[in-house]
Amino acid sequence: MKSFKKWGVSLALVALMVVVSACGGNNKGSNASSSPAESSKAPATESASPSESAPASSNKKVVLGFAQVGAESGWRTANTNSIKESAGEAGFDLKFSDAQQKQENQIKAIRSYIQQKVDVIAFSPVVESGWDTVLKEAKDAGIPVILTDRSVDSKDTSYYKTFIGSDFVEEGRKAGQWVLDQYKDAQKDVNIVELQGTTGSAPANDRKSGFQEMIKSNDKLKIIASQTGDFTRAKGKEVMQAFLKAHKNIDVLYAHNDDMALGAIQAIEAAGLVPGKDIVIISVDAVKDGMTAASEGKINFIVECNPLLGPQLMQAVNDVLANKEIPQRIVTEESTFTSEQAKEALPTRKY
Numbered sequence: 001m002k003s004f005k006k007w008g009v010s011l012a013l014v015a016l017m018v019v020v021s022a023c024g025g026n027n028k029g030s031n032a033s034s035s036p037a038e039s040s041k042a043p044a045t046e047s048a049s050p051s052e053s054a055p056a057s058s059n060k061k062v063v064l065g066f067a068q069v070g071a072e073s074g075w076r077t078a079n080t081n082s083i084k085e086s087a088g089e090a091g092f093d094l095k096f097s098d099a100q101q102k103q104e105n106q107i108k109a110i111r112s113y114i115q116q117k118v119d120v121i122a123f124s125p126v127v128e129s130g131w132d133t134v135l136k137e138a139k140d141a142g143i144p145v146i147l148t149d150r151s152v153d154s155k156d157t158s159y160y161k162t163f164i165g166s167d168f169v170e171e172g173r174k175a176g177q178w179v180l181d182q183y184k185d186a187q188k189d190v191n192i193v194e195l196q197g198t199t200g201s202a203p204a205n206d207r208k209s210g211f212q213e214m215i216k217s218n219d220k221l222k223i224i225a226s227q228t229g230d231f232t233r234a235k236g237k238e239v240m241q242a243f244l245k246a247h248k249n250i251d252v253l254y255a256h257n258d259d260m261a262l263g264a265i266q267a268i269e270a271a272g273l274v275p276g277k278d279i280v281i282i283s284v285d286a287v288k289d290g291m292t293a294a295s296e297g298k299i300n301f302i303v304e305c306n307p308l309l310g311p312q313l314m315q316a317v318n319d320v321l322a323n324k325e326i327p328q329r330i331v332t333e334e335s336t337f338t339s340e341q342a343k344e345a346l347p348t349r350k351y
């Protein structure tokens with residue numbers, strides 16, 4: 001009877017331990033079991049409770065996996081620095097990877113963050129399409145995803161908590177509006193060449209469409225050539241050389257970023273032409289090198305694209321882990337610069 005009682009007590013203790021360990025297990029499990037329908041309906045409640053999922057409030061450091069596009073431009077360098085600095089300031093353990101502008105590398109990095117069971121995954125997608133499978137894997141693992149800078153074209157927006165970044169269509173519109181204003185009295189055709197960003201990327205697609213939307217009301221404004229320069233200085237120079245060879249009468253260059261415009265300026269000068277005068281130049285970003293060229297009159301108009309997204313991202317990470325509601329879209333505020341305005345702004349420019 002005595003040993004029967006002893007066994008009974010031991011069994012009860014074992015059962016209690018099993019229950020406790022099941023409740024206190026990996027908080028990702030609570031999300032993994034929720035159906036897509038449940039999580040898309042109620043994003044604010046799909047994560048585990050704040051005490052389980054917000055390591056910021058416990059001693060455990062928040063682990064953030066960030067899959068960066070690459071190091072293709074001055075903008076990207078400023079963006080990477082902002083993310084690294086802000087993660088340090090927030091006290092996060094940042095796992096950072098550079099995809100060298102290749103989607104397959106980014107997918108690999110995201111899968112490795114899923115395996116490592118990081119708390120949050122953030123990334124800036126190289127291109128817009130082809131993310132559903134890996135995003136579903138992150139969702140099934142219960143790891144929240146935040147998009148920064150560039151977005152994806154996934155129909156299921158429950159795959160990510162928020163998208164923090166610029167309105168690229170609006171940037172294209174601002175560039176187009178400036179050209180429209182400058183050439184409103186044009187009597188003859190204005191020949192425009194366009195240096196596009198990385199093919200299939202959100203900024204390349206959107207800056208192109210926003211620009212076209214604005215200039216289409218004036219049939220004198222003609223895009224005579226348009227090609228990708230992959231957002232890099234070297235490619236910008238190479239493609240501009242080809243444009244100059246093929247077309248003797250280029251009036252305007254619209255470059256989707258400063259780096260390509262800076263490469264193109266080298267090609268224009270090498271061809272014996274004066275950038276900003278013989279060929280009017282419009283670009284996007286407003287990084288220091290671009291602003292310097294604008295202040296020297298080599299770039300006529302720059303649309304700003306702000307790369308300092310780190311603080312907003314860290315805030316969003318904390319909010320997501322604390323189970324707070326956050327907007328699905330956080331748009332960055334941006335302005336524009338003529339040569340004169342670039343001269344004034346340059347001394348205090350942060351990037």
Ligand code: AHR
Binds near residue numbers: 074149259285
């Ligand atoms: O996605 C933002 C764009 O990517 C920047 O305009 C460009 O410079 C960068 O490479």
